[in-house]
Amino acid sequence: MANSGTSAVCTAIFISILCICYAFGDFVVVSTTSGDVQGYQFETSPSIGSPAFDHIYIFKGIPYAASTSGKLRLRPPQDPTPWEGIRNATRSGEKCAQRPSIYPMQPEAAPLYGEFLGHDNNSTSASEDCLNLNVYTHDVSVLANQPVMVWIHGGGFTSGTGSSYPGEVLAAHHNVVIVTINYRLGDFHSLQTLEEDAPANFGYLDQIKALQWVQANIRNFGGDPEKVTIFGESSGSQSVSLLVMSPLATGLFHRAISQSGVWILPGRQVGDVAATETIASAAGCVTTPYGDMMSCLRGKSAEDILAAGRPGFPLPVVDGHFLMDAPNNLVKKQQLNKVDYLLGTNNDEYGWMLSITRGLYADGMTAAEFQAGLPYYLFFVGLTYPKGNMSVLIPAVIQEYLGSVDKDDLFVVRDQFVQLKNDVGFVASTVLMAETQSAQSVRVYQYEFQHRSSIFPFKPDFVKAEHMDELFYVFGIPLLRQDAAWKLPFTDQERDLSLDIMAYWVNFANNGDPNDFSGAARIRDSADWPRYTPSSKAYMKLNLTSSADVELREKRMKFWNEVVPKLMGEEDITSAAVKVSWGFWGFPILLACFLCNI
Ligand SMILES: *[C@@H]1O[C@H](CO)[C@@H](O)[C@H](O)[C@H]1NC(C)=O
Ligand SMILES: *[C@@H]1O[C@H](CO)[C@@H](O)[C@H](O)[C@H]1NC(C)=O
Ligand SMILES: *[C@@H]1O[C@H](CO)[C@@H](O)[C@H](O)[C@H]1NC(C)=O
Ligand SMILES: *[C@@H]1O[C@H](CO)[C@@H](O)[C@H](O)[C@H]1NC(C)=O
Numbered sequence: 001m002a003n004s005g006t007s008a009v010c011t012a013i014f015i016s017i018l019c020i021c022y023a024f025g026d027f028v029v030v031s032t033t034s035g036d037v038q039g040y041q042f043e044t045s046p047s048i049g050s051p052a053f054d055h056i057y058i059f060k061g062i063p064y065a066a067s068t069s070g071k072l073r074l075r076p077p078q079d080p081t082p083w084e085g086i087r088n089a090t091r092s093g094e095k096c097a098q099r100p101s102i103y104p105m106q107p108e109a110a111p112l113y114g115e116f117l118g119h120d121n122n123s124t125s126a127s128e129d130c131l132n133l134n135v136y137t138h139d140v141s142v143l144a145n146q147p148v149m150v151w152i153h154g155g156g157f158t159s160g161t162g163s164s165y166p167g168e169v170l171a172a173h174h175n176v177v178i179v180t181i182n183y184r185l186g187d188f189h190s191l192q193t194l195e196e197d198a199p200a201n202f203g204y205l206d207q208i209k210a211l212q213w214v215q216a217n218i219r220n221f222g223g224d225p226e227k228v229t230i231f232g233e234s235s236g237s238q239s240v241s242l243l244v245m246s247p248l249a250t251g252l253f254h255r256a257i258s259q260s261g262v263w264i265l266p267g268r269q270v271g272d273v274a275a276t277e278t279i280a281s282a283a284g285c286v287t288t289p290y291g292d293m294m295s296c297l298r299g300k301s302a303e304d305i306l307a308a309g310r311p312g313f314p315l316p317v318v319d320g321h322f323l324m325d326a327p328n329n330l331v332k333k334q335q336l337n338k339v340d341y342l343l344g345t346n347n348d349e350y351g352w353m354l355s356i357t358r359g360l361y362a363d364g365m366t367a368a369e370f371q372a373g374l375p376y377y378l379f380f381v382g383l384t385y386p387k388g389n390m391s392v393l394i395p396a397v398i399q400e401y402l403g404s405v406d407k408d409d410l411f412v413v414r415d416q417f418v419q420l421k422n423d424v425g426f427v428a429s430t431v432l433m434a435e436t437q438s439a440q441s442v443r444v445y446q447y448e449f450q451h452r453s454s455i456f457p458f459k460p461d462f463v464k465a466e467h468m469d470e471l472f473y474v475f476g477i478p479l480l481r482q483d484a485a486w487k488l489p490f491t492d493q494e495r496d497l498s499l500d501i502m503a504y505w506v507n508f509a510n511n512g513d514p515n516d517f518s519g520a521a522r523i524r525d526s527a528d529w530p531r532y533t534p535s536s537k538a539y540m541k542l543n544l545t546s547s548a549d550v551e552l553r554e555k556r557m558k559f560w561n562e563v564v565p566k567l568m569g570e571e572d573i574t575s576a577a578v579k580v581s582w583g584f585w586g587f588p589i590l591l592a593c594f595l596c597n598i
Contacts, residue, residue, distance in 0.1 A: 027090075028057045030140055032217045034082045037062050037089040039135070044172040047484035048476070049495065051172035052521035053138035059221070060134045060163065061093030064213035065206065067129035068184060073298045073305075074191055074276075076198040077131055077209040093132030095124045095161030096185045097302040099309070108458040109353065113468065115486045116477060117164050124161060128188065128302050131206055133213065136167030136178040137222045144175075144222035147229065147510040147519075150214060150253070151180040152207060154234030154261075154468075157314050158186045169476025173499075174506040175521050177223035181210040183239075187305055190314030191276045192268075194290060199270055200317035204246070207239055208322075211252035229509035231257035233471055237343075238263040241433060244337050245330045246322050255509060258343040259470055262429040265380050266326045267318040282308035328384055331436050340512040341437045342505070344447030344539070345430050348464035350421040361417070362460060364410025367402060370417050374398070377421055381564065388568025396567055400559050415462070419556070427553055428560035434532050435561075443512045444532040446539035448552055449473075451497060455488050470542070473498040474505060493544050500526045501542060514540075 026041045039059035044051035065077035072078060139146065149170070153160040162180030170178050183189070189203030198205060215225045230253045232240045237258040243249040244256050276297070277287040283304050285296035297305070318326055330336065361369070374394050382390055401416040430446070438444040449470040452463065472478065478490035478498040490498075503524050504514035513531075517523045527546045530538035537551045551557075 028140060029086055030059070030220045032062065032220065033213075034063065034080050035084065036086045038086045040090045042168060044168070047481050048169050048172045049479040049481055052174065053172055056136055056138045056168065056171045057140055057221075058134070058136050058168070059089040060091055061132045062087075062089050062135065063093065063132045064181070065131035065209045067127075068131065068188065068202075069128035069302065070298055073128065073188065074193050074202060074294075075195070076202070076205045080131075092124050092134065092161075092163035093182070094127045094130045095163070096130035096182050097126045097128050097188060097306060098155075098159045098185045099306055100159075106353065109456070112455055112488060115488060116472065116475075117160070124163060126302075128184075130161075130182045130184070131209070133179055133181040133210055134163055134167065135218075135221050136171035138171055138175075139222040140220070141222055142219050145224040145227075146175045146177050146222050147227040147506070148177045148179060148214060148218050148223040148225070149229045149231055149506070149509050150211065151178065152183070152230060152232030152236035152239045153180070154232065154236040155185070157189055157203060157235045157239075160185070165471075165475055166477075167475075169479050170502055170506065173476065173479075173502060173521065175519060176506050176509060177218060177221055179210075179214060179218070181207065183207050183210070186314070187275075187279060187309040188302075190317075191279065192270070192273050192317060193276065193294065194271060194273060198319075198321060200268075200319045201322040203314075204239065204242060204316065204322050205248075207243060208246070208248050208252065211243075211249065215252060226254065227510065228253040229255040229257060231259070231474075231505070231509075232261075233259040233474075234261050234467065237261035242316055242323070242327065244339060244341065244437075245327055245335070246337070247324060248322055250337050253339065255340040255342070255512060257505065257508065258341070258430070258433070259474065260345050260349060260426055260467060262343065262433045263316065264328050264331050264384075264429040264432055265315070266328055266383050266386075267316045267323055270317055270319045272317075279305065279308045279310075331432065334436055334440060336437060336440065338440050338442050340443040340508070341433070342445040342447070342508045342514065343430055343434060344449060344542075345422070345426045346449045346465040346467060346469055348418065348422065349426050349467045350418050351463035351466035352459050354467050355418070355421075361410075361414045365414035365417055366410060367398075367407045367413055370402065370413050371398060373417065377424060381424060381568075385565070385568030385570065392567055393564065396563070400556070411462075423553060423556045423560060428557060431552065431557045432561050435534060435537075438532050439534050445508065445514055445529055446532045446552065447529075447542050448539060450541055450543040451494075454491050454494060470501070473501045473542075476502055497542070497544055497546075499524060500546065504529060 027038050028041060029036050029038045037059055039057050041055050042058050043055050045054055063080035066072060066080050151165055153162050153165060162182050165180050167178030167180055170176060183206035184203040192200045214228055218225050230240050230243060238261040240256050240258045241262040280287050280293045280297050283300050285293055287293050316323055374397060378393060401420050405412050405416060407413060434444050434446045449465050452465055453469060476498050477488060478495040480487045503526060507516050508514045510519050514529045529540040530548050532538050538548055539552045541547050541549055
């Protein structure tokens with residue numbers, strides 16, 4: 001009797017552990033700290049090529065924090081209101097309030113990028129009740145212990161939404177839980193207050209809140225909270241680098257992936273509410289006393305704030321909470337979270353789309369045009385070295401890029417210009433981060449993505465792999481089948497490249513090594529990717545046929561990371577942050593957007 005009673009209790013406990021989630025029909029219910037959520041079962045094979053799992057579970061629009069409107073605007077994110085019963089999590093949540101993108105999409109490209117980034121985004125409305133996330137997993141058992149990958153979307157910190165990025169293919173091919181998150185954008189992210197506990201960096205605090213949700217809940221979705229990788233592209237990638245620098249994020253993730261963007265520039269000074277005052281005035285609020293301004297601002301609608309705001313690129317704030325020092329100083333002092341880091345760039349980030357508004361120079365570029373562009377493109381370099389002299393830097397840059405080429409060949413000059421933007425905007429900071437992080441003896445892997453996709457025949461011939469191009473491969477878009485909701489005409493070789501890249505990314509998330517297939521659903525015969533160390537400086541060329549190499553753009557990296565700091569009097573940098581006020585700097589910052597990804 002006693003015996004069978006004990007075993008019945010044990011069985012009951014065991015079953016209840018296994019069945020925190022339960023599936024009925026096409027739906028599945030999982031418990032979270034705020035209440036139960038109902039996701040749906042997605043049959044993979046009709047829309048995804050050669051899946052490892054015939055179905056996955058998808059949960060959309062799970063709130064991880066409360067609405068940030070009204071009193072909670074420009075405040076740190078708070079817990080969501082718990083709910084009774086089962087919450088329907090089958091539709092994407094709202095995206096965060098945002099202005100229309102200032103970034104023009106070429107008409108030929110719009111259908112292609114639009115299918116991808118407009119996927120789900122077009123139909124989703126925007127508000128300040130936007131702090132929600134989506135989960136994709138093939139196994140919701142609490143014992144599944146799958147690695148977790150949390151995606152931080154790009155969009156210049158001013159636009160975008162997590163639900164645009166389909167997690168279906170990664171989850172259908174791999175033992176991995178994919179989470180895509182929203183975070184506050186534009187002025188809702190970047191305006192400063194004088195509150196002591198959290199005066200700034202609201203979008204980053206949201207990202208941290210989402211990572212706390214993952215710690216508390218992801219086991220119930222089949223994930224291992226001890227094996228969390230954050231990954232992101234463009235401003236999402238820069239967010240990843242800032243989370244690597246933030247003490248608030250320590251322990252919330254274990255590995256990081258940055259795709260095209262590492263932030264090693266100064267931050268803004270805390271307590272600078274000039275931009276907040278500007279927007280308050282424009283929205284019809286008094287600016288003094290401070291308390292009245294803030295209650296008036298918090299009383300306005302999201303639309304009022306958007307209308308009063310200005311487009312621009314928000315700099316992170318050295319607030320003593322999220323960031324203890326300017327990012328460039330933190331890197332110099334190696335004050336970074338010790339997490340494995342896979343990071344890289346595309347070989348032509350400015351090849352086409354990011355350069356459109358500044359001129360494509362289809363017929364080449366004169367040396368005079370090259371020189372005329374420099375003050376814009378070196379703007380942020382100037383910020384990094386406040387005591388440096390731009391009149392010294394500019395001739396040095398001209399010498400570096402045009403000194404040993406035929407300055408009369410307009411195409412050669414244009415090519416040097418595009419390389420310059422690529423180096424200064426993306427590659428130099430990525431290489432510096434790889435160097436710094438590998439010196440902390442964590443595992444670092446660097447890549448350069450080189451493949452120009454076959455779906456872009458309309459791009460000028462000189463364009464190689466540009467900004468955003470690797471996204472298609474990381475998210476397995478070439479694997480989508482004819483009868484998926486949408487599909488793009490990739491080739492079989494491109495499908496293989498996508499399979500390789502997805503495997504590298506998930507292997508890294510699982511084992512800290514893109515080559516290590518332990519725990520993988522399937523093994524691929526992919527090229528070996530050597531680790532970046534301070535002495536190897538190895539990196540992987542991701543292309544239809546991938547191969548390893550060393551010292552990416554070695555001479556140019558020495559120029560930006562060793563010669564320029566000396567030229568600009570690096571030893572003189574003592575201030576933790578430069579003071580950037582929007583009134584004066586707004587316009588240059590807007591122009592410099594094209595340096596920092598949209
Ligand atoms: C959840 O929402 C979806 C989409 O609107 C709907 O089809 C489904 O019936 C809803 N489920 C429940 C239990 O209400
Ligand atoms: C989303 O909107 C963009 C821009 O209007 C368009 O190009 C794209 O095709 C749309 N995508 C979908 C999936 O509807
Ligand atoms: C900057 O360098 C230029 C050229 O060498 C020099 O003429 C100028 O005086 C310098 N400015 C400062 C503030 O040192
Ligand atoms: C990438 O591979 C293609 C096709 O094999 C090749 O033509 C191209 O030169 C490679 N890119 C680079 C940068 O090596």
